[in-house]
Amino acid sequence: MSKQKGCRPGWFLRLLGYKKTQFLTIPLFSILCSLLAIAILILLIGKNPLTAFQSLLQGSGWLPKPNYAAGKSILTDLLEMLDAYTPMLFASLAVALAFKAGLFNIGVSGQMLLAGFVTTVLVGYQDFPAGLAKPLVVLLGFICGSLVGALIGFLKYRFNVNEVVSSIMLNYIIQYVVGFFIQTRYVDVVSRQSRTINAPARLTLVDVAWGGVKLRLPLLFIPAILMAVLLYFYLKSTVGGYELKAVGLNRQAARYAGIKVGKRLVSSMTLSGGLAGLAGVTYYLGYYASIKPNELASLGFDSIAVSLLGNSHPLGIIFSSLLITSLDKGSTYMNSTVGVRQEVSSLVTGMILLFSACSAYIRYKVDDSLRLSLAGSEGTAAPIQRKTPASGSGKRGKNA
Amino acid sequence: MNTMIIDGLSYALPLLIIACGGIFSERSGVTNLALEGFLGFGAFTGSLFVALTSSWFSNGSTVPMYLAFLFAMLGGGFYALLFALLCIKFRANQVIAGVVINILSVALTGFLTSQINSSVFGEASNKFQLGVSPRWTVPGLSQIPVLGAVFTKFYPFEILIVILVIFINYLLYKTRFGMHLRAAGDNPQAVDTAGISVAKVRFTAVVIAGMLAGLGGMCYAYSISTNFSPSIYFGAGYLAIAAMIFGNWKLMPTLAACLIFGLARSGAYQLVGYLKLSSNYTNLALAIPYVLTLLLLIFFSKTNRAPRALGEIYDKSKR
Incomplete structure (x- = not known):
């Protein structure tokens, strides 16, 4: 990371520092860093x-495998991935919405489970x-989800x-x-799980x-x-969305x-819970067709990240x-073909999240060193050049 | 009744020490959702130590256990460095950083446990076996009716925790460091004006939080399962956070909250056995402590007040 940034105000730094695309380049940079670390x-x-x-x-169905079993193709894998993707998307939206309102919905898994269970019993059977x-x-x-959220x-x-506390308590209770x-x-x-729902x-x-x-x-x-x-x-151009964000800020x-x-x-938490409920039904009555008792879906916590x-x-x-x-x-x-442990993929996830948690800092550092180097190239080019390479992962004072 | 107190305490005290970690961190102004990750990583390092050195000690020796606690604290503290770096140095959102640290901890310990098991010990396992912790009974005192249960069949770590908590109480409320720490959570500007680095105080607080949580995790590894496996992440960290908030970020009320959790939990188990219900009812009984907490929270939360600067990244130039 420091190597790339260490070169003169090069193309890389300028690319990262370009304000209009920073929303894209900074996360991509984080992903790249973590992939490098995992590599x-x-x-x-x-x-x-x-x-x-x-x-x-x-x-995950993005590239074709060398060979497929009968009745399977790249499309099978892709659609299976998308099947798992649907609840993840709903759950993450639930977290995001609450977050925008300044609330932290850590109870997505509980809301999912209740929604999944109630619909399984009332409709699935x-x-x-x-x-x-x-x-x-x-x-x-x-x-169901929105009722828990509303509570x-x-x-x-x-x-x-x-x-945070009430959601955790409700998670356990549910x-x-x-x-x-x-x-x-x-x-x-x-199977020691709940009976499979009707098709x-x-x-x-x-x-x-x-x-x-x-x-x-x-x-x-x-x-x-x-x-x-x-x-x-909703968040961008409605009164409700505006008020929600204002409350959050x-x-x-x-x-x-x-x-x-x-x-x-209350209303944003209700909506967040409702989305979590949708995640629950697409998870328990979509991707799976039964519920494992005494277990919360880890998806609910991953969705926060x-x-x-x-x-x-x-x-x-x-x-x-999707990623x-x-x-x-x-x-x-990956585990079965290359022999790299399955856990590595969650490690990749963890690393990506780690780097993206620092994204604000990366952005700040990039802007800072870009400013310094630009000032350097306009005025006295040589002496200030020395300063830029120091911008690796933070050697400056806390409030530089 | 006796069993309820014995089991309740062995569950409540590790929870308390984890919650103490939470108190340290949050009173200094750093929101700490990462306790779950700290305790897991701490337990991992402690267990790794036991697994690697088990051949050095004679069978049944308790030395590795005590060293495991030490290493768990070191490991937890080391892992907390990462969290502190994210929150204080890299100015990441503390809630985000906490969740990230938890996810990373689960992934990292899971990966390392399997990898080390296969490459060092040549086993396909995601567990580290630990020895069995001895349990002590104080003769005489244990004969007292009801209260005697406190002195019966307790784990050695329970004493350690009690001593630590007394020390923490002293550290937080009677020393300069404790005052700086609490001030950093309520009014960091004042701390800075007094010439003390807010970042340093918070850094120390978070690392202490990691050490305490690591110790708590190791205790659970010994008391609940006698091995280290991914099941160490059963939510104790989150529960400790709940206990801490329930205890209004103060030590003694947090102790009470932990005791309620522990005793209600073991009481629920006893109740199911006493009423001769099928084991399925244990589930229902296990929900009781949480329902109880939720109800208590409704009554007691009105006066709850978080540290004023909790979750805020310290900015010198802000008024």
Whole structure:
């Protein structure tokens, strides 16, 4: 990192410093740094990082594998990845929306689980026709999630209960209570999970034969993308979105501006919970068709990171979820072909997040050294040049 | 009843020491959601030490256990450096950094455990086996009805934690360092004006938080599972955060919160056994402590006040 920046105010620095594209270049730079770090790690283990990354992409359906089993193709892998992507997108949007309102929704997993469980019982185990069951699942899932979200928001607004604590408590309560009901009433004795739901209620069409291969079709994939776009416009150009952001930026100022802060807190948490509910139904009644008792989906926590990687921006999240899901889905294939442990992919995720957490600092450093070097090239070129290379990863005073 | 107190304490005290880490960090003004990651990494280093050196000691020796606690503290503190660097030096959003640190810790320890197991020990396992911790009983005192349970079959680490907590109480409220720390969380400008580096105070606080959380993680590794595996990330860090906020960022109320968690949890187990319900009901019983906390929070949160500068990146030029 310091090597590239160390050269004169070169093309690289200027590219990173270009304000209009910084929203793109800085995250890409973070991703590049982390891939580099992981590549070194893989080299240390004694494997080829390039084949490892290639197999990651092959496993998640971006690149063709050398050979496929009968009835499978690159499309199978891609669609399976997109099937896992849909709940991730919903969950990350849920986190982002709450974050914009200055709230931290760490309870996405709990909201997902409750929504998944309630819809499984009320719709998944009934004999509704598909045309009725699917919309009902979506609607009920949204309602369940939003009720939990509303409760958290209400406790925050009415009783000053910290939303982080109440969401964590609710996570545990939901986990244990749902686990109890599954194990006493809805358990499948063989798999130790809840019984598989009836096909009409499932939000993913599995084994769709098309062109000689079997595919799965995540029905809510396109609606999820639309939802992200919708949220973008909601935040950008509606009164509600404006007020939500104002509350998130400065509660006091928002109150002075005449915004009903409590109402906004509750409503944004409700919406966030609803999105988490959608993530729950696409996860438990889409990607899977059953629920594992006593376990919260780790997706709910990963989505926090994904949302942050996307800078809590709905459109950014579309891409950050894609990246993280691809890494996750490709890891099994990487493990079996290259022999690099599956855990490496979560390590990549972790590293990407680590670097993107520093993105503000990187941006600041880039701007700083660019300014210095520009000043240098205009005036006395030679002496100030010495200063620029020092800008590696922070050798200056804390408030330089 | 006795079992409830014994188990309750062995669950509550590690939670308390983790929450103490949270108090250190948050009273100095650094929001700390990374406790879960600290405790996992601390437990990892401690367990790694035990796994690597197990052949050095005679069978049944308790020396590795005590050294494991030491190494867990070192490991937790070392890992906390990363968090401190992110939050203080790189001025990352503290909530974000905390979550990132947790995710990275799960990934890193999972990867390293498997990798070391396969390359050093030649085993395909994601666990490090630990020895069994001895449990002590004080003769005489343990005969007292009800209260005697406190002195019965406790883990050695419980004593360590009690001593540490007393020391922490002294450190936080009776020393200059403690005052600087608390001031850094409430009014960092004042600390700076007094000629003390806010960054240094916060850095120290976060590293102490990492050490304490690491110790707590190691305790859980010994008391709950006698091995290190990814199941160490069962949410104790988050629970400790809840206890700390519930305790209004003060030591004694946090202790109370931890005891409620621990006793309600072990009590729930006992209740299921006592009523001769099927083991499925344990789940329902396990939810009780959390419902209880939520209800208590509703009543007690009105007066809750976080440190004023909590979560704010210190900016010298700000008024």
